[in-house]
Amino acid sequence: MQRRPGFPARLAGLPGPGGAPRAPRPVGPGLDFSAVRARMVQKLAAGGIASAAVLRAMGTVERHRFVDGALATQAYEDTSLPIGLGQTISKPYAVARMCELLLGAEGARTGGLGRVLEIGTGCGYQAAVLSLLAREVYTLERLHGLYDKARENLRPFRLTNVHLLFGDGMLGYARGAPYAAIIAAAGGDAVPPSWCEQLAVGGRLVAPMALTGRQQMLLVIDKTAQGLKQSVLEPVHFVLLKSGIA
Ligand code: SAH
Numbered sequence: 001m002q003r004r005p006g007f008p009a010r011l012a013g014l015p016g017p018g019g020a021p022r023a024p025r026p027v028g029p030g031l032d033f034s035a036v037r038a039r040m041v042q043k044l045a046a047g048g049i050a051s052a053a054v055l056r057a058m059g060t061v062e063r064h065r066f067v068d069g070a071l072a073t074q075a076y077e078d079t080s081l082p083i084g085l086g087q088t089i090s091k092p093y094a095v096a097r098m099c100e101l102l103l104g105a106e107g108a109r110t111g112g113l114g115r116v117l118e119i120g121t122g123c124g125y126q127a128a129v130l131s132l133l134a135r136e137v138y139t140l141e142r143l144h145g146l147y148d149k150a151r152e153n154l155r156p157f158r159l160t161n162v163h164l165l166f167g168d169g170m171l172g173y174a175r176g177a178p179y180a181a182i183i184a185a186a187g188g189d190a191v192p193p194s195w196c197e198q199l200a201v202g203g204r205l206v207a208p209m210a211l212t213g214r215q216q217m218l219l220v221i222d223k224t225a226q227g228l229k230q231s232v233l234e235p236v237h238f239v240l241l242k243s244g245i246a
Contacts (some may be wrong), residue, residue, distance in 0.1 A: 033064050033076065040076040044096050051100045057132040058096050063089075066125040066153050080237075083123040085143050087239055090185055094236065095126050098206045099133055101220055102181040107202030113180055117198065119169035119207075119241070120185035124150030124162075130183070131159040138176040140169040142245045170243045172198040179203055187216045188241035199223045208238040 041059040049055060064075035066089055071081050080088040103113060113134040118127055121141035127150070130137045139162065141147040147166040154162060165173060169184070170192045178200035187208030199205055205221040211232070218233040 033062065033072075036076040037063070040078070040092055043078065044093060047093055049093075049096045049100055051103055053103065053133055054096050054100045057099070057129045058092060060132060061125065061128045063092065063125055065156075066123040066128075083146065084149065085145050087122055087143070087146060089123050089125050090238070094238075095129055098183055098218070099126075099129060101206045101218075102130075102183060102204060103133065105181055105202065105204030106222065106224070107180050107200060108204070110202075114200075115176055115179050117173055117176060117179045117182045117195075118185065119172075119182070119195075120239075121150045121164060122146055122185060124154045124164070126183070126185060127162050127164075128154060128157060128159060131157075131162045134181070135161060136176075137162045138165060138173050138179075139163065140165045140167050140173055142166075142168050142242065144246070166245065168243055168245055170194070170241070174198060181205070182207070184208065184241065185238060186241040187236070187238045189213055191219070191221065196221065196223065196228060201225055208236045 037059055041055050044058060045055055064072040067075050067081050067083065074081060078091050078093050080091050083089050102108065102116065115136045115138065116130055116134040118130060118137060118139040121127055121139040127137055127139040141150060144166060147164065151164055172194035177198035179198055180200055180203050182195050182199055182205040184207035187210060189210045191207060191209060195205055201223050203223050207219050208216045209219045210216045215235050216238060218236045220231045220233060222229045
């Protein structure tokens with residue numbers, strides 16, 4: 001098999017079990033990506049992701065199965081990649097960071113993460129990660145082509161706690177409410193009121209938002225018995241939250 005340049009070279013220098021250099025391995029669809037995935041997890045930890053549960057989930061879900069075969073060798077780089085229809089799979093760090101924030105919700109700290117609503121299924125990668133962290137995952141996608149793609153991608157994993165939904169996430173999904181957490185993978189300029197309404201007391205919403213109409217920032221809203229508490233964290237780059245279905 002022809003070896004692709006670049007990515008496999010990174011594996012070539014890794015010492016084998018006895019300290020001897022390991023032969024370079026060809027990388028292609030169907031091959032085992034567990035070593036590169038483990039390195040991705042190491043980098044996430046070095047980058048500040050501290051939750052063992054999140055690191056375990058990121059080390060378990062095979063990200064290369066959620067991108068086109070031609071992009072599989074880049075699947076464990078910390079980068080977003082095209083998934084069709086002008087959308088992207090989120091960067092691993094962004095997924096890990098947001099999941100870690102969800103686990104920090106008051107309700108999750110005491111009773112574990114219950115029902116989660118994800119806005120923007122895309123290729124289904126983050127939904128798979130969430131399925132390992134939450135009891136139930138409801139995930140909404142507004143583009144039918146991606147809803148179909150996510151269903152195909154997720155089928156082999158047989159994740160019985162993931163509920164794929166086609167619809168406009170701006171409205172949330174009232175039938176599954178209240179949610180222990182809501183996570184958006186697309187950002188607008190204001191948090192839709194339905195999201196706050198559908199959040200449980202003790203629950204947390206994590207979403208990218210351009211509140212001032214300019215730079216997108218990671219936003220955390222905690223719903224407490226006293227009301228909503230908002231924190232604005234670091235700048236982020238997510239695709240646009242759009243209304244309606246297509
Ligand atoms: N969760 C994905 C990220 C997908 S990108 C991952 O695992 O990487 C964000 C997705 O949000 C896109 O697929 C886009 O179509 C979708 N989106 C944007 N606005 C939406 C809305 N109002 N309702 C549902 N999905 C929406």
